Amino acid sequence: MTPTTVVSAAALDAEPGLDAFGNDPWWIILIKALAVFVFLMLCVLMMIMADRKVMGRMQQRHGPNRFGPWGLLQSLADGVKLSLKEDLIPRTVDKVIYIAAPMIAAIPAFFAFSVIPVGPEVTMFGVETRLQLTDLPVAVLLVLATASLGVYGIVLAGWASRSPYPLLGGLRASAQVISYEIAMGLSFIAVFIYAGTLSTSGIVEAQQNIWFAVILFPSFVIYLITMIGETNRLPFDLPEGEGELVGGFMTEYSSMKFTMFFLAEYVNMVTVSAMSVTLFLGGYLAPPPITTFWPGANEGWWPALWWLIKFVCVMFLFVWVRGSLPRVRYDQLMKLGWKILIPIQLVWITAVAVIRVLNNQEYPGYVTAIVIGVFGLLVFLGLWAWSRAAAKAKAQEAAEHEAELRARRENPMYGGFPVPPMIAPHYGTSVLAEEPRYQPASAPKREEVSGA
Amino acid sequence: MGLEEKLPSGVLLTTVEQIVGFVRKTSMWPATFGLACCAIEMMAVGGPRFDIARFGMERFSATPRQADLMIVAGRVSQKMAPVLRTIYDQMAEPKWVIAMGVCASSGGMFNNYAIVQGVDHIVPVDIYLPGCPPRPEMLLDAILKLHDKVQNTKLGVHREREIEELEQRRLRALPLIQQTEEATR
Numbered sequence: 001m002t003p004t005t006v007v008s009a010a011a012l013d014a015e016p017g018l019d020a021f022g023n024d025p026w027w028i029i030l031i032k033a034l035a036v037f038v039f040l041m042l043c044v045l046m047m048i049m050a051d052r053k054v055m056g057r058m059q060q061r062h063g064p065n066r067f068g069p070w071g072l073l074q075s076l077a078d079g080v081k082l083s084l085k086e087d088l089i090p091r092t093v094d095k096v097i098y099i100a101a102p103m104i105a106a107i108p109a110f111f112a113f114s115v116i117p118v119g120p121e122v123t124m125f126g127v128e129t130r131l132q133l134t135d136l137p138v139a140v141l142l143v144l145a146t147a148s149l150g151v152y153g154i155v156l157a158g159w160a161s162r163s164p165y166p167l168l169g170g171l172r173a174s175a176q177v178i179s180y181e182i183a184m185g186l187s188f189i190a191v192f193i194y195a196g197t198l199s200t201s202g203i204v205e206a207q208q209n210i211w212f213a214v215i216l217f218p219s220f221v222i223y224l225i226t227m228i229g230e231t232n233r234l235p236f237d238l239p240e241g242e243g244e245l246v247g248g249f250m251t252e253y254s255s256m257k258f259t260m261f262f263l264a265e266y267v268n269m270v271t272v273s274a275m276s277v278t279l280f281l282g283g284y285l286a287p288p289p290i291t292t293f294w295p296g297a298n299e300g301w302w303p304a305l306w307w308l309i310k311f312v313c314v315m316f317l318f319v320w321v322r323g324s325l326p327r328v329r330y331d332q333l334m335k336l337g338w339k340i341l342i343p344i345q346l347v348w349i350t351a352v353a354v355i356r357v358l359n360n361q362e363y364p365g366y367v368t369a370i371v372i373g374v375f376g377l378l379v380f381l382g383l384w385a386w387s388r389a390a391a392k393a394k395a396q397e398a399a400e401h402e403a404e405l406r407a408r409r410e411n412p413m414y415g416g417f418p419v420p421p422m423i424a425p426h427y428g429t430s431v432l433a434e435e436p437r438y439q440p441a442s443a444p445k446r447e448e449v450s451g452a
Numbered sequence: 453m454g455l456e457e458k459l460p461s462g463v464l465l466t467t468v469e470q471i472v473g474f475v476r477k478t479s480m481w482p483a484t485f486g487l488a489c490c491a492i493e494m495m496a497v498g499g500p501r502f503d504i505a506r507f508g509m510e511r512f513s514a515t516p517r518q519a520d521l522m523i524v525a526g527r528v529s530q531k532m533a534p535v536l537r538t539i540y541d542q543m544a545e546p547k548w549v550i551a552m553g554v555c556a557s558s559g560g561m562f563n564n565y566a567i568v569q570g571v572d573h574i575v576p577v578d579i580y581l582p583g584c585p586p587r588p589e590m591l592l593d594a595i596l597k598l599h600d601k602v603q604n605t606k607l608g609v610h611r612e613r614e615i616e617e618l619e620q621r622r623l624r625a626l627p628l629i630q631q632t633e634e635a636t637r
Binding site for chain 2: 052056059060061062063064065066067071074077078080081084085086087088247250251252253254255258
């Protein structure tokens with residue numbers, strides 16, 4: 001069960017076209033880069049509009065509908081207005097980092113899109129090329145790396161603002177993003193085991209038979225959750241929540257720098273959605289029902305359409321979740337990321353690896369079934385033991401609480417809570433409210449004198 | 453601020469004024485400054501029935517640095533006054549203020565020593581909106597009047613000329629007691 005055994009035994013349709021890259025003339029590369037940039041900017045504008053209109057419809061109201069047909073040009077107005085606003089730099093901020101932080105947040109977000117495959121070989125202006133800016137043997141690692149770089153922008157923004165709310169927001173945002181990045185990386189591992197490669201075009205090609213979202217469903221679900229946590233969107237947007245932290249790490253930013261943060265957030269959303277489409281939803285491959293009656297669906301420029309449809313569906317999921325779920329509290333968020341998502345994935349990856357090795361080594365089907373059964377049983381037992389432990393802890397806590405209440409009822413001085421001394425003099429009489437607890441035997445007896 | 457203020461007078465400046473005014477009014481972000489009962493009506497304006505999102509204003513920004521419009525919704529006590537001024541100062545430059553409700557406009561029913569008798573004692577106000585509380589439709593009307601004002605603001609050289617004209621007109625204005633005779637004549 002060494003890694004080399006797995007690799008050589010697996011049908012490596014991975015890395016098919018890595019030699020298709022690196023041969024483009026410079027002007028094709030320029031066109032592709034420009035197309036990626038324009039697409040990202042348009043996506044951001046459209047996503048802001050979709051956010052507002054779709055969420056508005058979910059809340060039974062119209063969104064913006066004054067500027068442009070159906071209000072679609074509203075985000076353009078937002079952008080232009082923000083560029084015309086005064087560019088404040090508060091006096092006490094750390095200037096260099098304050099100005100650099102939005103750029104550090106925004107620029108990596110654009111990089112990550114360069115390895116997303118949008119289509120197979122097409123002919124563009126007389127040159128045969130794939131619809132992808134570039135590819136690497138470790139393309140997915142590039143995406144993870146740029147996501148990590150983006151975290152710097154957030155934490156530096158919070159730190160450089162030298163103000164309590166941005167600092168708290170920046171720290172929370174960076175802790176959240178880092179912990180959900182780990183869960184995201186783990187959800188990729190199952191994909192890598194099945195695809196045999198980290199290059200995005202290879203992963204898409206490996207999904208020809210069946211999408212990874214179907215066979216690796218737990219990884220897909222966990223990826224969707226971490227995708228939302230990674231981009232600081234509801235229900236995980238505590239670092240930006242208005243009631244909690246004013247504006248979070250963006251509090252002290254106005255005008256263009258704020259625009260760059262806004263842009264970075266939405267471009268990150270676009271990138272993680274594109275990754276989900278590439279890694280789990282079959283990339284640019286046509287959904288299976290279509291290929292049965294239209295074999296040409298995977299030729300030429302048509303795959304770009306399938307990619308776009310899948311991408312729009314995942315973006316709609318973002319907006320849908322935002323409109324439906326309340327915000328998760330910060331400790332619940334961290335608990336979810338570390339104590340629930342990561343252990344589940346570790347068990348799942350172990351199961352996937354074992355099953356994959358069994359399949360590669362051509363073990364008979366019943367062995368695989370037994371292994372799956374054993375795993376299922378172990379998971380079930382683990383969950384059962386955990387729920388019993390939780391119930392026991394709860395019962396114990398209830399018993400302790402009950403004991404405390406009883407002690408309080410019986411003895412009013414329990415717990416040392418400050419109660420006024422029973423011997424405090426009160427107006428109108430020299431008779432004490434209660435008999436003094438400790439009266440020395442030599443004290444004279446008091447007589448009742450009414451002050452009335 | 454910036455390039456649009458430094459253009460020379462003429463058709464270019466007029467066009468830029470119209471465009472800049474249009475953009476600023478289309479995307480005006482309010483700062484949440486709900487203090488008292490008027491805040492409830494402001495929240496109602498953000499709700500589905502009186503949707504303020506139609507005008508692009510549903511992004512109430514909690515941080516003043518990103519806000520354009522401060523809707524002072526509610527009575528301002530003497531203790532709150534410096535806070536109000538601080539928030540106003542922290543807003544970035546093209547900024548407007550709506551005094552919502554009678555308490556913000558003039559102290560309202562609280563004619564006493566604890567409430568500031570009108571926030572124009574503290575910040576310059578663009579639109580006064582009476583009502584106790586004003587209905588959400590009244591707030592929307594005030595916002596639309598402010599949009600008109602913003603659309604027609606002049607920039608740069610034109611603005612300076614406008615300020616001079618206004619000043620001359622006010623210097624020529626009659627005292628109030630003589631103004632009614634003029635109106636009826």
